[in-house]
Amino acid sequence: MKKRDYYEVLGVSKGASEAEIKKAYRRLARKLHPDVNPGDKSAQKRFQEVQEAYEVLKEPEKRRAYDRFGHAGPSMGFDGSAAEGFPGGGRGFGGAGSPFEGIHFETSDFADLFGNIFGGTGGFRAAAERPRDAQGSIEIPFRDSVLGGFASLSLRREKECKRCGGTGRAGREVCPDCHGQGRVAEAETVKIRIPEGTESGGTIRVPGKGAAGAHGGAPGDLYVTVRVTPHPYFERQGDDIHGVVPITVKEAYAGAEIEVPTIHGTVRATIPPGTQGRQKFRLRGKGVKNPRTGRTGDHIYTVRIMVPKTQTPAGLDAATLLESLYDGAVREGLPKGL
Ligand SMILES: [Zn+2]
Numbered sequence: 384m385k386k387r388d389y390y391e392v393l394g395v396s397k398g399a400s401e402a403e404i405k406k407a408y409r410r411l412a413r414k415l416h417p418d419v420n421p422g423d424k425s426a427q428k429r430f431q432e433v434q435e436a437y438e439v440l441k442e443p444e445k446r447r448a449y450d451r452f453g454h455a456g457p458s459m460g461f462d463g464s465a466a467e468g469f470p471g472g473g474r475g476f477g478g479a480g481s482p483f484e485g486i487h488f489e490t491s492d493f494a495d496l497f498g499n500i501f502g503g504t505g506g507f508r509a510a511a512e513r514p515r516d517a518q519g520s521i522e523i524p525f526r527d528s529v530l531g532g533f534a535s536l537s538l539r540r541e542k543e544c545k546r547c548g549g550t551g552r553a554g555r556e557v558c559p560d561c562h563g564q565g566r567v568a569e570a571e572t573v574k575i576r577i578p579e580g581t582e583s584g585g586t587i588r589v590p591g592k593g594a595a596g597a598h599g600g601a602p603g604d605l606y607v608t609v610r611v612t613p614h615p616y617f618e619r620q621g622d623d624i625h626g627v628v629p630i631t632v633k634e635a636y637a638g639a640e641i642e643v644p645t646i647h648g649t650v651r652a653t654i655p656p657g658t659q660g661r662q663k664f665r666l667r668g669k670g671v672k673n674p675r676t677g678r679t680g681d682h683i684y685t686v687r688i689m690v691p692k693t694q695t696p697a698g699l700d701a702a703t704l705l706e707s708l709y710d711g712a713v714r715e716g717l718p719k720g721l
Contacts (some may be wrong), residue, residue: 386454390437397450408437419607422431422584478541495517514603515541521607523577525614529624529671531579531645536607541566541594551596566595575607580622580674583611583645583662617646622680623670629687630654636705645669645682660688 390397393407400704411433420426439445474567507668521534543549561567562667581587586606593603594672612620618625629641638656642649647669663685670680691698 387432389449392432392436393440395440395506399440404437404440407434408441412437417584417606418586420581420584424584431696440500441681453644460591473689495570498557504677514596514601516603517593517605519605520610522610523581523592523616524613526646527577528581528583528609528611529579529619532577534577536573536575538571538605539568540573540592541568541569543595543603549600556635556689573605577609578670578674581609581611582619583609619671621671622673624680624682626682626684627687628684629689630658631689632691632705635659635688643682643684646671647682650682654686658686658688660686660687 489503546560547558549565551565557563589605592605635658666682669682672679
């Protein structure tokens with residue numbers, strides 16, 4: 384896919400000042416942030432696009448390279464250290480087919496922008512750089528999304544460089560381990576607690592698992608976008624869970640006690656006599672616990688009346704008998720003469 388021009392992405396002119404670029408970025412980042420648009424894939428895409436554009440245009444050197452070489456510039460025209468912080472600069476993890484669609488580190492501006500909203504990362508840190516948040520994504524089973532659970536995310540995380548203690552200096556030289564960055568990327572598996580009632584497209588914040596700030600700065604947070612694997616049987620709608628339960632003709636006609644599977648386990652339920660196909664029944668409190676209200680939704684099951692496929696004379700007699708019991712013609716209410 385052809386990449387959009389970075390200036391176009393931010394909606395600024397080629398001659399825009401640094402202040403104008405920053406302003407445009409802040410406005411778009413607020414509007415498109417995943418927490419503001421849960422589950423909105425196109426907003427998420429745009430958000431990433433905006434961040435990528437800003438990463439380049441905010442740095443005079445990267446911006447000059449981009450102006451000169453276009454999209455080819457940043458990924459090709461820099462050596463390893465200069466490519467630090469570049470989207471596509473080697474920070475993607477987990478290829479196709481991996482449960483982790485990728486992770487990249489945010490700019491410090493991210494924490495600056497959103498730290499107060501998430502109640503957390505502000506505060507004065509002398510010469511240390513502001514904490515930098517990281518982003519990742521996981522896919523979790525339906526059951527864990529409803530009942531809660533744990534997931535793990537493998538990522539490369541920037542940590543304080545042990546050799547120089549985050550200063551970036553080794554005596555009078557640049558630290559050879561981190562090349563003066565004060566931090567090095569290390570593979571890490573982060574355990575993530577899935578809260579009860581997590582929705583697909585939602586974000587989980589893992590405090591302190593972002594990137595370390597330079598010069599001994601505290602780490603930012605990790606923001607994990609959650610995708611819930613669709614369940615073959617259950618479907619969540621708000622706080623309710625829906626499912627289909629097949630019943631026999633006799634159960635529908637005469638009524639019955641049946642077992643209905645719910646995410647909380649099997650529940651015995653009564654089918655009243657004269658139950659119709661596609662009729663819905665509600666099992667209270669067997670749905671999803673809403674983390675905000677604390678109330679638990681319901682399990683709603685729709686019955687499906689199964690007609691036997693085996694044809695016998697006795698079966699035909701029984702069906703004929705049932706036929707005589709309808710109270711009027713079944714298709715009476717349909718519109719005529721269309
Ligand atoms: Zn170092």
